[in-house]
Every structure is written in structure tokens, then in C-alpha cells.
Amino acid sequence: MKSSNLKPPVSGPIRTPPSGGANRGLFPAPNSAQRASSSLSGPRHKVALKPGYSPLDWAQLNRTQPKYKLRGVDPTTPPAQFVKITKEELKKHKSEQDCWTCINGKVFNITPYINFHPGGVDEIMKCAGRDGTALFNKYHSWVNADRMLENCIVGIYVH
């Protein structure tokens, strides 16, 4: 092969990568959606979680706490598929100390989750004691509530 064939292609002016310039080395980049909060964070509304309330801490709590405690029920309570929750019952649980919501027909005890919510306490409390499906889907239909709150399910919602 002739050495002239090994020359790099000649192209236009050199472009810096998006992470270059003044923000070089910053991760996540200042305008990244991965930032908890920043003046440049655009439409995202994530809050800074208190120490001990990261998603990993939530996972650990789920591994270590007995399920009935996360459900917030007596240990003798039947599995969720046998527990029917009416609208009147749901309404009674709307405080931060005792908070239920319904997502896609399932009623969850979100009391232990409130401080772990990346969108903040005030936001998640908007679904306290009522069907939160529409609000939930408005903000993050991609979030898997069934999985995240699987140990917190109290019962099935009946209208």
C-alpha cells in the first residue's frame, strides 16, 4: 500500500464535541436531564433527595423490611388480590403519615415512599387518598409503578 493512502481524510473545520468547551469535564453536563436541579435544567422538576433516600436506598429498604410493614397492614392481612378497596376507604388515607393512592387499579401504601420521590413530596401528595393514575401518567408514564411499589400494594380498587 502506498503511504499516501494512509493520510486522514481532509474535512471542514474541526467541531468540538457537545461536552467540549467551558463545560468540558463536567458530568452530568450543566444542561443535562440527569441533573437533580439546575438553573438550566429546563422543564424537569427533580428535587434533591435527602441523604438516605436515593433509589438504591429504596431498593435496600424493600429487601430488608417485612412486606406487611411496607403495605402498612396487619401481618394477617390477606394478599392484595383478595383485598378490595373502595373510594371511601381510599379517601381516609391522605396524610403523609398514612398515604394511599391508586395507580392503574391497584391501591398502594405510598407512606414509606414519599421521601424517596424524585419529583418531591408536594407533587406525590397530590395523588394522596385518590386515584393518581392520570397525574402519574401526565408526569412519567414510563415509570413502572407496579415494580417500584410492588411491596407496598394494599389491594385492588373497586369503584
Ligand code: HEM
Ligand atoms: C405513586 C406514585 C409515584 C411514583 C412511584 C413516582 C415515581 C417517580 C420516579 C421514579 C421519578 C423519576 C423519573 C425519572 O428519573 O425520569 C419521578 C419523577 C417525578 N414525578 Fe413522580 N411518582 C409518583 C407520583 C407522582 C405524582 C402524583 C406527580 C405529580 C403530581 C409526580 C410528579 C413527578 C415529577 C414532576 C417528577 C420529576 C420529573 C422530571 O422532571 O424529571 N409523581 N416520579
